[in-house]
Amino acid sequence: MKNYFITSESVTEGHPDKICDQISDAILDNLIFQDPYSRVAVETLVTTGSVHVAGEVTTRGFADIQSIARRVLKDIGYTSPEFGIDSEDAGVWVSIHGQSCDIAQGVSESENKEQGAGDQGMMYGYACNETPELMPLPIILAHKLTRRMAELRKKGEIKDIGPDGKSQVTVEYIADVPARIEAIVIAQQHKKEISEEELKKEIYEKVILPVCGSMIDEKTKIHINATGRFVIGGPEGDTGVTGRKIIVDSYGGVGRHGGGAFSGKDPSKVDRSGAYMARYVAKNIVAAGLAEKCEVQISYAIGVAKPTSINIECFKTEKIPEEKIIELVLRNFDFRPRAIIETLNLRRPIYRKTAAYGHFGRNDEDFTWEKTDKAEILRKEAGI
Numbered sequence: 001m002k003n004y005f006i007t008s009e010s011v012t013e014g015h016p017d018k019i020c021d022q023i024s025d026a027i028l029d030n031l032i033f034q035d036p037y038s039r040v041a042v043e044t045l046v047t048t049g050s051v052h053v054a055g056e057v058t059t060r061g062f063a064d065i066q067s068i069a070r071r072v073l074k075d076i077g078y079t080s081p082e083f084g085i086d087s088e089d090a091g092v093w094v095s096i097h098g099q100s101c102d103i104a105q106g107v108s109e110s111e112n113k114e115q116g117a118g119d120q121g122m123m124y125g126y127a128c129n130e131t132p133e134l135m136p137l138p139i140i141l142a143h144k145l146t147r148r149m150a151e152l153r154k155k156g157e158i159k160d161i162g163p164d165g166k167s168q169v170t171v172e173y174i175a176d177v178p179a180r181i182e183a184i185v186i187a188q189q190h191k192k193e194i195s196e197e198e199l200k201k202e203i204y205e206k207v208i209l210p211v212c213g214s215m216i217d218e219k220t221k222i223h224i225n226a227t228g229r230f231v232i233g234g235p236e237g238d239t240g241v242t243g244r245k246i247i248v249d250s251y252g253g254v255g256r257h258g259g260g261a262f263s264g265k266d267p268s269k270v271d272r273s274g275a276y277m278a279r280y281v282a283k284n285i286v287a288a289g290l291a292e293k294c295e296v297q298i299s300y301a302i303g304v305a306k307p308t309s310i311n312i313e314c315f316k317t318e319k320i321p322e323e324k325i326i327e328l329v330l331r332n333f334d335f336r337p338r339a340i341i342e343t344l345n346l347r348r349p350i351y352r353k354t355a356a357y358g359h360f361g362r363n364d365e366d367f368t369w370e371k372t373d374k375a376e377i378l379r380k381e382a383g384i
Contacts, residue, residue, distance in 0.1 A: 008252025014163020016240025024264030034061025084236025125278025139252025162189030164233035189233030
């Protein structure tokens with residue numbers, strides 16, 4: 001039992017890197033809708049006035065990538081050059097080719113071979129009991145702040161703000177329990193018309209207090225647009241690239257990360273499906289009461305169906321021995337790529353909405369990896 005601080009950040013859907021994640025996943029959704037067995041690995045880059053899409057795709061479908069990219073920009077709110085990119089006038093460059101046959105032969109099923117992993121690597125999943133979402137509190141608060149900023153912008157309840165924005169939340173833990181917020185940092189793009197004082201007042205009253213008010217005290221430090229100005233934002237202020245916000249996408253720096261990004265990858269890529277499965281297992285372990293915190297690591301070899309390793313760490317919060325938890329997991333979960341895809345029903349066009357505000361801790365029926373349907377089975381077999 002100890003005291004410490006944990007900080008996590010989030011970014012709005014208009015952040016340059018998140019624009020890229022959403023375009024990549026919108027392309028994936030479009031192709032999976034037409035052909036559920038599409039193989040997709042798409043990367044996007046955005047900068048001032050332009051979108052660049054590249055990658056490998058093998059599919060029976062066809063995607064109008066220019067139209068998809070423009071639709072995503074419009075949905076986010078990039079409809080004027082003053083925000084660094086305009087959905088109608090942006091240039092969209094596309095460079096896509098087929099997936100390597102050398103990779104495909106290791107992934108595709110045949111009469112004599114089951115589906116193998118799409119790449120080597122390790123994936124992590126994490127869960128803890130400090131929030132109803134079974135997620136770390138700092139990342140949940142950070143996501144709520146950025147989502148609220150975007151919602152108020154789109155509703156016009158805070159005027160003269162742009163699509164780009166970030167949040168950062170520092171939570172103080174006392175005796176391993178989140179007790180108060182030490183610091184909140186907000187960076188929100190805005191037009192020249194709004195004053196610094198008015199913007200700070202609006203964000204504090206309409207964003208920070210509704211989300212974090214119960215955990216703020218007289219010692220909490222709050223920084224809103226600490227440079228005093230954030231007019232130049234979006235792709236004009238910072239080049240964006242798919243897969244650069246992997247900690248925002250996962251657990252906010254709590255627990256480990258295998259390094260693989262999620263967006264733009266179809267579920268045969270275990271960077272994505274394996275990470276979703278690891279979260280599913282960890283969340284069910286915590287929901288079952290077998291541990292207060294749980295981290296699951298899975299590793300794979302390209303072209304091989306069975307994982308090369310599975311490890312579970314409960315950080316000394318387990319109610320039964322970790323060896324017993326691993327036995328229960330191996331008995332109740334199948335970690336082969338095809339089984340993961342079937343268990344979590346991943347061959348559906350559900351991915352664009354995962355690409356902003358986190359892939360985990362979301363109350364959405366399409367986020368099947370958030371189900372706790374195995375918790376009761378684990379609890380009974382554990383005898384607790």
